[in-house]
Amino acid sequence: MNWMKKASSILGIFYLVNFGDIAQAELNRSELSNRLASAKMTEHGVIFTRLRDGKVLYEQSADSLLSPASVTKIITSAAALSYFGPAFTFKTPIYYTGKVDKHVLQGDLYIKGNGDPFIISEVLWQTAVDLRHLGIKEIRGSVIIDNQLFDDETRDESRLNSTQKSTHAYDAPVSSFAVNFNTVAVATAPSSLGKLAYAGTTPFALKHVKLTSKTKTVKGDQSAGVTLSRNTTAEGGISLVNSGVIGVDATIKKLYRSVGDPSVAAGDYFLGFLNDAGIRVSGKTRTGKTPNNAALLYEINGLEMRRIAQGLNTFSNNFIADMLTKRLAAAFGNSTTPDLPGSGTLTSGIKILANFLRTDVGIPGEFKLLNGSGLSTENRLSARQISLVLNWMEGRGELFPDFIASLPANGWDGTLKKRMKKSDDLAGQIHAKSGTLTEPITVAALAGYFRHPREGWTSFVMISNGKEGQSQPGLQDLRNLQDDVLKGFFLN
Numbered sequence: 001m002n003w004m005k006k007a008s009s010i011l012g013i014f015y016l017v018n019f020g021d022i023a024q025a026e027l028n029r030s031e032l033s034n035r036l037a038s039a040k041m042t043e044h045g046v047i048f049t050r051l052r053d054g055k056v057l058y059e060q061s062a063d064s065l066l067s068p069a070s071v072t073k074i075i076t077s078a079a080a081l082s083y084f085g086p087a088f089t090f091k092t093p094i095y096y097t098g099k100v101d102k103h104v105l106q107g108d109l110y111i112k113g114n115g116d117p118f119i120i121s122e123v124l125w126q127t128a129v130d131l132r133h134l135g136i137k138e139i140r141g142s143v144i145i146d147n148q149l150f151d152d153e154t155r156d157e158s159r160l161n162s163t164q165k166s167t168h169a170y171d172a173p174v175s176s177f178a179v180n181f182n183t184v185a186v187a188t189a190p191s192s193l194g195k196l197a198y199a200g201t202t203p204f205a206l207k208h209v210k211l212t213s214k215t216k217t218v219k220g221d222q223s224a225g226v227t228l229s230r231n232t233t234a235e236g237g238i239s240l241v242n243s244g245v246i247g248v249d250a251t252i253k254k255l256y257r258s259v260g261d262p263s264v265a266a267g268d269y270f271l272g273f274l275n276d277a278g279i280r281v282s283g284k285t286r287t288g289k290t291p292n293n294a295a296l297l298y299e300i301n302g303l304e305m306r307r308i309a310q311g312l313n314t315f316s317n318n319f320i321a322d323m324l325t326k327r328l329a330a331a332f333g334n335s336t337t338p339d340l341p342g343s344g345t346l347t348s349g350i351k352i353l354a355n356f357l358r359t360d361v362g363i364p365g366e367f368k369l370l371n372g373s374g375l376s377t378e379n380r381l382s383a384r385q386i387s388l389v390l391n392w393m394e395g396r397g398e399l400f401p402d403f404i405a406s407l408p409a410n411g412w413d414g415t416l417k418k419r420m421k422k423s424d425d426l427a428g429q430i431h432a433k434s435g436t437l438t439e440p441i442t443v444a445a446l447a448g449y450f451r452h453p454r455e456g457w458t459s460f461v462m463i464s465n466g467k468e469g470q471s472q473p474g475l476q477d478l479r480n481l482q483d484d485v486l487k488g489f490f491l492n
Contacts (some may be wrong), residue, residue, distance in 0.1 A: 042442075043465045045383035048489060051394050051449075051457040057489075062387070065367065065380040066463045069435030069443040070316045070415075074373030074386060077406055078393050079356040080324045081330055086309075086402040090116035090302035090327075092177065094127075097293035100136065108141035109297070110290040111270065113177025114151055115327035115344060116302040117320045118311065120180050121203055124269060127300055128277035134298070142283030143271060145263045146290045150326050150344035154262065170375070174322045175262035175329075176344060179269040181319045182262045184209055184238065188226050188247050188253045190217045197226075199242045202254070204276070206268040208237025208261075220247035228255040234445045236261030237268075256301040263287045289341075306402035313406040313433050314414035318373040325349035325372035326383070346371065351375040357385070361392045364485035377437055386447050390459040394449070407431040407448050420483050426490060435463075436475065442466035444478035450490055462488070 047062040049055065059391055092114045099108020154173035172182035184206065189198045199213035210233070215226055225244040232238055238260045246253060259265035269284030274281055302308075312320040329348035330339050357363045368380035393403045408414030410430040411421035419434070420426050432448025447461040462482045466472040 008230045019412070020413065022261055041467055042478065043467060045463045046461065046485070047383045047387045048458055048460045049387055049391060050443050050455050051391060051459055055145050055390065057455065057458065059351050062384040062461075063365065063382045066380055066445075066465045067377040067379060067437065067441070067443050068374060068381050068386060068445045068447075068463055069377070069379075069437045070318075070374040071386060071433050071435035071445040071447045071461075071463070072369075072372060072379050072381075073313055073316060073321050074389055074433050074447060075353055075357065075369075075381075076321050076324055076372035077312050078399075078403060079328060079353050079360075080311055080312075080390055081305060081393075081399050082356065082360060082396070083352075084305045085487045086304065086306040086399065087303045092119065092300040092351050093296055094131075094298040094300070095290050096297045097291060097294050098141065103135050103137040105136055105139045105141065108144055109139055109142045109347045110146055110288070110294055111266075113175060114147040115149060115176050115323060115330060116300070116307055117178065117181070117317075117323035118303045119178060119300065121269070121273075122302060123302075124179060125276070127147070127298065128273040128279065131274070131298060132277045132279055136279055137489055138280045138282070139274070140282045143267060143274070143281055143285045144288040144290075145177055145270075145285065147175045147177050147263050147266075147287060148289055148341040149330055149339065149421040150174065151342050153346060155322075165448070167255035169258050170318050171260050172258040172319045174319065174326060175266070176326075177266050178262055178319075179266045181317070182259045182265065182266070183256045184240070184259055184321075185254050185256050186211060186228055186240060186242060188213075188215055188223075188242060188246055190248045190250055192330050193217055193219065193248050197242075204272050206237075206265070206272065208233070208235055208268055210239040211242060212240070213242040214244075215242050216245050217248050218245045221249040221251075222247040223253040226255065228257060228259040232260040233266050236264035251283070266483060268426055275312070276322070306406070309402065309406040314408045316415050321373035322346065322371070325353065328352045342471075353439070361389050363388045373437055373492050375437075377441055377443060377465075383447075386461045386463075387459055390447065390449065390461070394457065394459065404431050404449055407433055419479070420486070426487065429485060429490070432460075436477060438472075440479065441468055442472040442475055444482060446476055446482050446486075450486070452490060460489070 045061045045064045045066050047059040048057040093112050095110040096107055169183040185202045187202045191198055195217050197215040201209050223246050226246050227244045229241045230238055234433050271285050326344035326349050330344035332352050333348040363385045370378045394400050408416040409428045410416045410419045411427035415434045430450045432446050435445030437443035443465055445463040449459050451457050464478045
């Protein structure tokens, strides 16, 4: 049986269609039985395309509109790389009013958010140190966070139920000036046996974060027993309760939670780094608009877009996806007067993404796109439509190397680190974006590229959705089926 026939056999099993002898698929029969039961509750869309000539090697229900989950980020990253360019960097300006005299700024400091999703602790540390090198030792005014480039909607509708309480950092709010992905990290380390563990926010205590530590130090090296609950406070901060147990021989355990008010959190972070650099601030941190007569003091130079896309796709970062969606809106939502205050809206950003699909890529048919992250099941695209994005990006010589480099490799890194890692012949050879949801339906999706020994570079899209109102298939069952499909194409 040649590789095409064998691949079709596996795909036939995948869709309950008899394309060949099931025994030749080299699958355990009892395991296969369980997978078939799962498949009966599932809708699928699959397409494999040879890139050198666009020939479709295999397709099954490729035009069915399904939820791609985080495979949506393929569209967001492709549009960002295309519109901004791989070498583009965000510049976040810092302005001041008044004057600097004898190492004292007699006025206010304004940080004007520019939608950079990668302002992290190391960046703010360098910024504070550079301000110290500029000769500033004291600010006798306030530190003011200007978040007006984006509108006030900090989450799309699919995340509104997470604004009060969060158990994960993936629903962090979006703001034009955001620090550490608008999250707070708590580090827990063991102390003496039977005593409370050491716990603290990193890299230092934050004014509007209240942390209560109840974690106990026990025997062993376990750290999985550490938990962290979170609630917002009236002041725009958060309260955290660190609980559970950590082994006396364990290493430091870090957990992340989303911030409350992103402006409050950004002010806390920035003030902390100023203090660490030896710059005293007499006033408070607050929000406000940068006045027209303010003078430029410093610019924070961000990472290149190619590295932002890598952070987005390799780790499936929802925050980066929403930040880029809003930033696309601010930059391209109004071609005559871009970057207007408040022009960074999710609604306008989604229109930019839709226009990219229609006008640039030229995808046919209808689709439904409500966010750039794919965090909800409401997005609806077909396998063929996503395949056309992959194929279009492969044809853009100035974009494709950075685009494929942004996708995690199976068995190596990111969200694919544990996929097919035991298949030595395949490890690191499939570069793809995964998509996963478990509510209200199960979604398993995978889309990307591999180089077949005979067919050359091939793009593929596989989307599996549980059927609404029915019992849902097992997520791992669907992933295993998809992995078997890839093995069937790649190894035969």
